[in-house]
Amino acid sequence: MRKSILYGLASIFLMAACETKDDYDASGNFEADEVVVSAQQTGQLLSFSVLEGAQLKEGENIGQIDVKIPELQKQQAEAAIAALKQKTGSPKDQTKVASRQLAVQESQLAQQIRERKRTENLVKADAATQKQLDDIDAAIDQMQKQINVTRQQIKLYNYNSATQNRGILSEQSPLAVTAKQYQEQINRGQIINPLTGLVLTRYALKGEMTAIGKPLYKIANVDTLTLKAYITGDKLSQIKNGQTVKIRIDQGEKDYKTYAGQIYWISSKAEFTPKTIQTKNERANLVYAIKVRVKNDGFLKIGMYGEVIFI
Template identity: 30%
Template sequence: MPKRAIIIAVIAIGIAVAAIFTSGFGLWSGEDAPPEFYGNVDIREVDLAFEQSGRITHMNFDEGQRVEKGAVLAVIDQQSLSDDLRAAQARLASAKAQLVKSRNGNRPQEIGAASAQLEQARAQLRQARSEYERRRGLVASGAVSRAQFEQSRESFDVAQAAVDSASQQLSLLRAGSRREDIAANVAAVEQAEADVAQAKTQLGEGQLIAPSGGIILSRVQEPGAITSPGATIYTLTIDKPVYIRAYAPEPQLGLLAPGTKVDVTTDSSDKIYRGTIGYVSPSAEFTPKTVQTEDLRSDLVYRFRVVVQNPDSGLRQGQPVTITLVRTKGRKQASYK
C-alpha cells in the first residue's frame, strides 16, 4: 500500500475515534444538553441600630467575624434605663397597695374610732341641749341675758352639726370604697404595669441583638460614641440560607417549577452546589445588566430564586453563578431556543 494512502487512513481513523469520544465534536449527542441559566448570589445585608440614644459602652465584634442569632453585638449605658425601670416598679407597687386597700374596705379599728367620735359628739350635743333648754326658761324672767341665751343656742347648733358629721363619717367607713374608686384603682394598676413593661422594653433596647446569623461586614461606631436612634452601628450580611437570583426567558418557564433540583457552579471553583428552585416571578422584566446570558439584553425574562442546600464560604454575595437543571431519569427535557 502506498505510504500516502496509509497516512490518509490513519488520519481518517483518528478523526472517527475523536468524533465518537466528543459526540461529533459537540454537534451531536445521545440526548440534549441540560439547559443553563445565569445569575448571582443574592446580596442580603441589614444595617443594625439601637432604638434608644445613649453612649456606647461595648462593641463586641469586629469586621469579618461571624455572629450567631441572638448574640449581643453592642451595649449602650443602661444606668438611666435601669433607674426608670425601678421607678416604674415602685409606682406599680403603690398602685397595687391602694387597690387592695380599696377592695378590703376599712379596718375595724377605723370604724371603732369613728363610732367613738360619734358618741363623743352626741354627749356634747346632750350637754349643749341641756344648757340651751335651761337658759331658754330663764331668759323671759331676765335671769339670763339675751346674749347668753343666743350663745347657748349657737353651741347647741354646732353640737348638732358635729353629730351629723360624725354619723356620716361612720356610715362611709362601714360602706367601704365605692365601685368607681375601685375601678379607678384598677386602672391605675394597669397603667403602672404598662409603665413597667415599657421600661423593661427600653432597657432591653439598650442591647443590640443580632437578628440572625451572619458575618459582620462593617463596624461603624466605637465604644464611647454617643449614638441616636436609627444610626447604623453594624452592617450584617446574612449568609444562611443562601439565595441565588437568576433569570429565564419565557420559552423555558416550563422547566422551572418550584421544587426542581438544580446544580450551581462558579467560575472560581469546581465544586457543584445542590439547590432547589423555590420561587418563580409571576411577572416579566428586562434582563439586568449584571446578568450575562446568550440572549439579547433587551429580551423580557422571568426572575426565579434558587435555594442552595449545601452552601459554604465558596459562595459569596454578588458572585456570578451558573445554574444547570438536574436531569430526572425517565423525564424528557423540554426543548428550548
C-alpha cells in the same frame, strides 16, 4: 498533511471548549437576605463586640447602650407607687370602737326585752301599771334605733375607707404602666443579635454615641444562598418550582465547581435583560427571573457569579 491534522484537532478542541463554556441555561449572582441591625435606644455604646466576618448566634447579647436615665426614671415611678400605698388607710380602728358600742347596745336591748316580759306578767297580775310597760316598750324602740345607727356607722366607715383607697390607688395603675415603659427602654439598651449569620459590615464602635434607628451592623445567614438568574422565555417550559438543578461556579481558568440547587421562585412576568446579565440568546431582550436555593459549603460568596444547568 500532519500540520493540517493538528490544526484540525486544535479547532475541534477550541470549539468543544467554547461549547462547554457556554453550556448553561441561565446565569446570575448569589445573594442573601441581609439584615441591618439598628439601635433601639439613644445613648453611648458602653460595649459592642461585633467584628466584621464574625459568626453570631441568634439571641446573642453583643452590646450595651447606656440606659442610666430610664433606670432613674423607673426608680422614681416605683417610689411614687410605694408612697401611694402608705397613704391608704384602714377602717379597723373606727369600726373596732363602733363594734364594741354595738355589742353594748345589743346587750342592753336583750336586757330590756327580758324586763318587758317580766313587767308584762306583773301587769297581768295587777302588780305593775300599763305606763311602766309602755315606758319599757319606748326604751326598747329607742335602743333598736340606736343599734341601727351604729350599724350604719360601721358600714359608712368601711365605705369611706374603700372609696378613699380607690381614689389613691387609682393613681397607681398609670404609674405602674410608666414603670413598665421605662423597663422596656432599659431592655432595649441591650443589643441582641436577631439571627444566626455572618457579620458583613460594622457601622459603629464602642464609645460612640448612637440613636434610635441608627445602623450598628449588617448581618446575613450565608449557610444557604440564593442564586438569582435570568432565563429566556423558551426555557420556561423546562422548569417548575421545587425542581432540582445543577449550579456551577468557576474554579480556576478552566474547571468548574458544581452544587445541587433547588428552584423555589419563578417570576410571573418578563423584564428587560439587566445590563450585568448575559444570556445564551443575546437576541432576547425580555427574560424571566428565577431564584435557586443553594447550600453553601463556605466557598460561595454574596455577589459571586454562578450558572444554572437544568437537569
